[in-house]
Amino acid sequence: MAIVALGGLLTVQLLWLNKAFKSEEKEFNLSVQVALSNAVQQLLGKAQGAAPSKPIRQIASSSFLAEVNAPVRAQELDTLLKYEFARRHITIPYEYGILKAEDDTLVFGNYVPATIKEKKLHPDQAVLTPNVPAGHYNFVVVFPSKTTYIFSEMQLWVFSTVALLVVVVFFGYTLYSILQEKRLTELKADFINNMTHELQTPITNIAIASEILKNADTPLPLAKTKRYHDIIFQENERLKEQVERVLQIAELEKKKMALTKTKTNVHQLLEESLRRLSLRLQKRAGQVTCHLQATQAVIQADNLHLTNALFNLLDNAEKYSPQVPEIKISTRNYHQGILISIADKGSGIRQEVQSRIFDTFYRVPTGNIHNVRGFGLGLSYVKTVIQAHQGTIQIKSQENQGSCFELYLPFSA
CATH class of the missing domain: 3.30.565.10 (Histidine kinase-like ATPase, C-terminal domain)
Structure with missing residues (x-):
């Protein structure tokens, strides 16, 4: 019942973690798309171009393509991206590249490290970056650490899941130890039964042979006497061998066997x-x-x-x-x-x-x-x-x- 209960609890926790991750990812993607849409609108406004019906496309889990199909200046794009992302508290590092609209050839790229949440750039604050040749361009933005960032925003969920996993691991270890102890107890019970039988047999044979020699009314023939003596000797040797094997347990229980x-x-x-x-x-x-x-x-x-x-x-x-x-x-x-x-x-x-x-x-x-x-x-x-x-x-x-x-x-x- 405990296994079923913990299994069900862990399953529910993982399902909720997955749901929370998808929700955070959806919120992040939406924020990025809004920021990129605003950047595209400002670029098209200065170029007096018409915006496409869907200017932003998510081409991979952490990659977004903005279709501008108009002149793009690297300085202006760099400043716009920093400003729009800072407005929406998107503070993780990202890479962006400017592509030719006709064949998607990369003409410029840059890596931007993580920014500070409180720092908001204004569009007029230009960053010195090289300009690209005149022409029509699109741009792409990639977030390499997107998954890590989303999980960092889910600290409570991650902590609770890890805590539950720790509980499950320790429960599994406890259950394993209990089953091992149970198995060892059964083995020791079998050992005691075997030991009792093995020790009782030679003791009984020695007792019988000794009783015959003791209670004989007349001296027994030499052959019979020797036979009973041999039985006593052999059974005594057998008993010594069995006791020696039992004493080996003490050696086995030691962490380190003492050797000479x-x-x-x-x-x-x-x-x-x-x-x-x-x-x-x-x-x-x-x-x-x-x-x-x-x-x-x-x-x-x-x-x-x-x-x-x-x-x-x-x-x-x-x-x-x-x-x-x-x-x-x-x-x-x-x-x-x-x-x-x-x-x-x-x-x-x-x-x-x-x-x-x-x-x-x-x-x-x-x-x-x-x-x-x-x-x-x-x-x-x-x-x-x-x-x-x-x-x-x-x-x-x-x-x-x-x-x-x-x-x-x-x-x-």
Whole structure:
């Protein structure tokens, strides 16, 4: 309702502004035509010529042609124009030219700056300007700043319109902020639901395995004991990983991520991230192809954050590959830095949502099917880390055809 009301109010205001402008323009044109008509009559009176039925014609928005078809002296015309315009408070600069009546050839022209409203010239006050040869002439007057002058005469209208536009702009900004807050609230609600589920699962598994070991009446076989110990250990590691991801929110909320930069070998970080992922890849018979062609792989970077960022991308490549994971990693030197490419043949990302995948808490909607759990923090964290190193990240992806993330990191940021 507010949008409709403001839209209607702005429309009415613009219509009235347009109407007021046309009214002011009409009044200005009429004043100019009357002034020029008086000038023509005085010129014809001295030349004893007959005035045409329509001596003044408006040939353009700011141009007026006066048909005299009689001798015209430049001195006399200059003084008459100044006098007639001053009488009608037309105080803006103008240009006039004297034209041959038979072929409209310009024989004389002059520019007259803006005059003072209180200053009224008398026709007898001649201005020294060159005379033109004897003959029959017309003259044309042009007002270059006519539109600006009309708007200056409409100060109240212009001020009210600008004030209304400011109100509309701030209303639009407020509405945008409200919608953004609403969207962020919904995303945070989804994040809390996902976080509760993700944290509850390993806690429940640890509790069950611990209870079995605690309440066993007789010593369990070594194989079973080891199995329950492994469950506790694996679920504890999983819980630590989930808590670490939640703690990444604090880093994302900071205006500036604090980095501890040291000489870091990007190839070693990639190998370390692959080692962390190796067990999961082995279970799914995943394939990883590496083309590490960068001859200079050492950059100034924060080892921990950059490792986490690379692992997040490799982790996504494995998780979002419904079939056997096929991951391709390549590096090369580019523009005083290193370009890292991580590609997969997984489910891919639709074109219309690619611009939002780096937003905090955002997860690509998949309807009611959630095969892969997550908090929507991974890619947002990755982008924050890369930008903190003054690098860039881009995605190339098609649905059901995989994704390719390209990271550029300068040698020294």
